[in-house]
Amino acid sequence: MAKADHTFGEIRLDRVSRGFDGVMALQDLTLTIRRGEFIALLGPSGCGKSTALNCLAGLLPLTGGSIWLDDRRIDELPPERRGFGMVFQNYALFPHMTVRRNIGFGLAMRGVPRHEADPRIDDAVRMVQLEAHVGKLPGQLSGGQQQRVAIARAIVVQPPLVLMDEPLSNLDARLRLDMRHEIRRIHNELGRSTVYVTHDQDEALSLADRIVVLRDGRVRQIGTPEELYARPAVLDVARFMGYRNVFEGRVEDGGAERAIVVRDGIRLAGTPRGALGSGRASVAIRPEELIPGEDGPGAIPGVVESVEFVGREYAATALTADGLLLHFRSHQRLSLDEPVHLRASPERVLLFAAEEGA
Amino acid sequence: MTSQTALSGSAADRPNLRRRLAAAGWDRITLLVLPAAAFVVLLFIYPFAYGLVLSFQPAAGGLFANYAKFFSDPYLYDTIGTTMWLGLPATLINMALALPIAFQVRHFRWQRILTTILVIPITLGTVLVAEGLLTYLGPQGWLNRTLIELGVIGSPVRLIHNYWGVFLSLVITGFPFVFLLTLSYVTGIDPALPQAAATLGAGPASRFRHIFLPLLVPGLAVAFCLAFVQAFSVFPSAVLLGAPAGPTRVISIAAYQAAFEQYDHSMASAIAMIMGAVQLVVVVAVLGARTLFYRGPMGSGKG
Numbered sequence: 001m002a003k004a005d006h007t008f009g010e011i012r013l014d015r016v017s018r019g020f021d022g023v024m025a026l027q028d029l030t031l032t033i034r035r036g037e038f039i040a041l042l043g044p045s046g047c048g049k050s051t052a053l054n055c056l057a058g059l060l061p062l063t064g065g066s067i068w069l070d071d072r073r074i075d076e077l078p079p080e081r082r083g084f085g086m087v088f089q090n091y092a093l094f095p096h097m098t099v100r101r102n103i104g105f106g107l108a109m110r111g112v113p114r115h116e117a118d119p120r121i122d123d124a125v126r127m128v129q130l131e132a133h134v135g136k137l138p139g140q141l142s143g144g145q146q147q148r149v150a151i152a153r154a155i156v157v158q159p160p161l162v163l164m165d166e167p168l169s170n171l172d173a174r175l176r177l178d179m180r181h182e183i184r185r186i187h188n189e190l191g192r193s194t195v196y197v198t199h200d201q202d203e204a205l206s207l208a209d210r211i212v213v214l215r216d217g218r219v220r221q222i223g224t225p226e227e228l229y230a231r232p233a234v235l236d237v238a239r240f241m242g243y244r245n246v247f248e249g250r251v252e253d254g255g256a257e258r259a260i261v262v263r264d265g266i267r268l269a270g271t272p273r274g275a276l277g278s279g280r281a282s283v284a285i286r287p288e289e290l291i292p293g294e295d296g297p298g299a300i301p302g303v304v305e306s307v308e309f310v311g312r313e314y315a316a317t318a319l320t321a322d323g324l325l326l327h328f329r330s331h332q333r334l335s336l337d338e339p340v341h342l343r344a345s346p347e348r349v350l351l352f353a354a355e356e357g358a
Numbered sequence: 359m360t361s362q363t364a365l366s367g368s369a370a371d372r373p374n375l376r377r378r379l380a381a382a383g384w385d386r387i388t389l390l391v392l393p394a395a396a397f398v399v400l401l402f403i404y405p406f407a408y409g410l411v412l413s414f415q416p417a418a419g420g421l422f423a424n425y426a427k428f429f430s431d432p433y434l435y436d437t438i439g440t441t442m443w444l445g446l447p448a449t450l451i452n453m454a455l456a457l458p459i460a461f462q463v464r465h466f467r468w469q470r471i472l473t474t475i476l477v478i479p480i481t482l483g484t485v486l487v488a489e490g491l492l493t494y495l496g497p498q499g500w501l502n503r504t505l506i507e508l509g510v511i512g513s514p515v516r517l518i519h520n521y522w523g524v525f526l527s528l529v530i531t532g533f534p535f536v537f538l539l540t541l542s543y544v545t546g547i548d549p550a551l552p553q554a555a556a557t558l559g560a561g562p563a564s565r566f567r568h569i570f571l572p573l574l575v576p577g578l579a580v581a582f583c584l585a586f587v588q589a590f591s592v593f594p595s596a597v598l599l600g601a602p603a604g605p606t607r608v609i610s611i612a613a614y615q616a617a618f619e620q621y622d623h624s625m626a627s628a629i630a631m632i633m634g635a636v637q638l639v640v641v642v643a644v645l646g647a648r649t650l651f652y653r654g655p656m657g658s659g660k661g
């Protein structure tokens with residue numbers, strides 16, 4: 001067979017938009033997917049992730065913008081002529097075909113001869129650990145098994161771009177890690193590109209070369225996992241990257257490198273992300289960066305409200321005098337109602353200009 | 359109920375009656391079929407059994423005299439062929455029309471209105487449609503006059519009191535029924551399935567062949583059976599629009615004549631039994647072929 005049907009240099013999405021009855025589900029998505037790149041689309045439920053994938057696959061016509069494969073415009077092409085593989089969020093397995101025929105469907109449609117298709121199907125089945133189930137119909141499989149059939153069916157044809165819509169959402173923790181590893185391995189193997197939709201930040205961080213964070217159909221930030229983790233551009237992204245403690249305060253001393261925010265007996269030094277102005281600011285701190293320490297300037301006093309053992313350490317919450325609930329970590333087991341003084345280093349305290357309604 | 363005592367008493371040894379019934383698929387809701395079942399016995403099984411017995415009590419001759427008479431007299435046994443020759447093509451044409459139209463209408467915004475319009479002929483009944491067609495298709499009817507005006511034909515085409523009148527009326531009265539059933543089967547298929555097939559490289563023809571058709575066949579078989587049985591028992595239009603003495607002498611006319619012209623109820627019962635048997639053979643054959651296909655949920659996964 002002609003190897004890797006059509007390879008490409010890059011896929012360019014230029015202000016891709018899609019509305020439903022006037023409501024924009026995806027707005028002005030501009031993104032260049034390089035060959036061999038692994039992109040994660042991350043965002044809360046309903047933010048337009050599936051819409052973006054469907055637009056890329058050719059299942060939804062665009063209401064604006066264009067998609068380019070190198071210098072060929074492809075947003076008018078039907079899905080079968082684009083040849084991108086897709087793992088559907090609801091799997092979309094063919095209910096009347098066995099697992100084996102489902103997985104082999106793409107190869108059959110491409111006219112791959114049996115002696116060549118069979119070993120490839122076997123490989124795919126092995127990869128998703130479904131050897132014992134190849135003769136079953138989808139209705140006889142568990143949810144997680146169906147999901148793995150969907151993954152195998154999409155990648156067995158070795159498409160130049162694979163689109164995956166939350167492909168691991170239904171698997172148990174261990175299988176999820178296994179499959180995550182497999183997906184990345186297969187991706188690396190042939191230098192193919194992958195767009196991977198998830199709402200799990202860990203998955204996005206560990207798999208992707210670049211992450212696109214969406215919210216309400218708009219791009220909030222595009223960057224490498226390291227960038228997004230350490231330097232989220234906006235509060236939304238910070239929230240998604242695990243900054244669980246978010247509260248507002250008044251900017252007292254607003255420098256560009258360092259600023260002080262005060263709130264009811266709390267005085268915190270932090271790092272501004274963008275211009276703060278002189279009004280109110282949102283403070284974002286990860287639970288991992290907030291630890292009990294000495295009383296004194298810069299500490300947040302509170303009393304322990306709950307303690308959970310999470311393995312290496314304890315995940316705890318504390319309540320401040322003005323009713324703020326803070327998540328933090330501790331190496332010792334704290335007792336309930338014990339007073340604590342929480343501290344975080346100023347580099348790890350991010351300050352965002354307060355948004356309207358945020 | 360019994361469950362209380364059973365639960366407190368010997369529940370450990372033996373599951374109580376309700377549990378055992380439930381295990382066999384019976385609960386309070388399934389019991390609601392009992393009145394319906396009684397109804398069927400009274401209104402269907404009983405007359406059927408009565409007719410069956412009656413058909414073996416001919417006015418003259420032995421037990422099978424009626425059946426022997428039917429199958430030795432071409433004037434009688436030819437009615438099977440005549441009815442088939444009307445019912446089968448009409449049903450097949452309806453299916454062939456309904457399927458592509460259902461595909462087109464699937465995403466139609468005014469689907470509701472369309473289906474409502476199509477239900478009307480079903481509710482009107484065959485007699486009214488036959489009367490309407492009589493004037494519409496007649497030599498002075500709109501159809502002929504329009505065609506003559508347009509210069510398509512020189513003199514009126516004969517469309518009533520022959521095979522075509524009955525055939526057309528079967529197509530017209532049968533279509534809405536077949537169409538509505540087909541539409542519900544087509545819309546019942548998860549749109550993600552053809553989409554998935556498309557991303558795997560299947561063009562429209564392959565999608566129809568590998569996805570839609572196999573999923574539709576079982577439903578279409580049922581639609582075919584229902585429509586065929588309806589067409590096979592054609593009576594009013596065969597009399598009103600056809601040539602009941604000749605080319606459209608269908609089997610129900612033979613039964614009618616035996617009962618109300620010769621007052622031979624035993625013979626009429628025998629003909630009715632034969633009619634039922636022919637229908638049964640076709641239905642069983644079609645439904646039997648259906649089991650070769652997938653029958654199950656039309657959706658994709660559980661996700």
Ligand SMILES: Nc1ncnc2c1ncn2[C@@H]1O[C@H](COP(=O)(O)OP(=O)(O)OP(=O)(O)O)[C@@H](O)[C@H]1O
Pocket residue numbers: 020021024025043044045046047048049050051052089199
């Ligand atoms: N066919 C449709 N008609 C109308 N609105 C739609 C349609 N499909 C999606 N939407 C809307 O578009 C928005 C984005 O939907 P989308 O399916 O892309 O979300 P998502 O990011 O994939 O969410 P999830 O993580 O829950 O799958 C939602 O608000 C949804 O209600």
Ligand SMILES: [Mg+2]
Pocket residue numbers: 049050051089165
């Ligand atoms: Mg989605």
